[in-house]
Amino acid sequence: MPKASLQFGASTENLPIIRHFVQNHLRTLTQDTVRINQVTVAIEELCANSILHANKEDPDKELRLELRSQGSVVHIYLYDPAPPYDLHQYPDEPKLLRTDTNRPGGLGIYLIRRLIDRITIRRRKGGSSVYHMMKDLSP
């Protein structure tokens, strides 16, 4: 299974690097630019959540992103030193408009759910976590 990996510190400064790494890899698998963008957005949202929330933007915390492809299916693994967070705790729909009790939010998690076929989260020994997302790139 062809594999590409990227190691990066938990800093939002690294988001463009992550994005371009993912786009370059996906371009070898499909020419569908909308599909490439969808998977790129989902991966960036997952990484941004880990950087901002799980690792509190500590650039010394190292994460590893691994992309593996099998036929038209791409497997995405994010190895995160922080404990896993529960993606399912968020509401099914994003809050787009501010109300008296709510601010807009949940957009990133909503996009991951809409754009990815399957996601599993595993806690590893020592408290770190692995996020595994799958996406079939076939039309």
Added chain:
Amino acid sequence: MQIDVLPNGDNGHMHLALRGELDALTAPKLYEKLTQLLQANPAVKQITLHCRELSYLSSAGAGILLMCMDNFAPKGITLALAEVQPEVYNILDLLGLTKLMSVSHA
């Protein structure tokens, strides 16, 4: 990301061109720039963001557009997106922003 004021506006309608990528890093710059421009041009009641050269939008970018819309609406200022590329339109549409503001394709 680059934000340029286009010359085809008038007193009440400002046109801006967005170039590059609107993500968690660049989104605050867009809000800051729009706020500065509105302070300097209090007669503006409509802003059109021309997105032909906007190649990427994340949830942080969509979030800042919602925040702009939310904060500008009480002042009677509307926000529209024009010439949006299919990749960016797809994300705006999935999030439901195409129902909340005027968004037109490239």
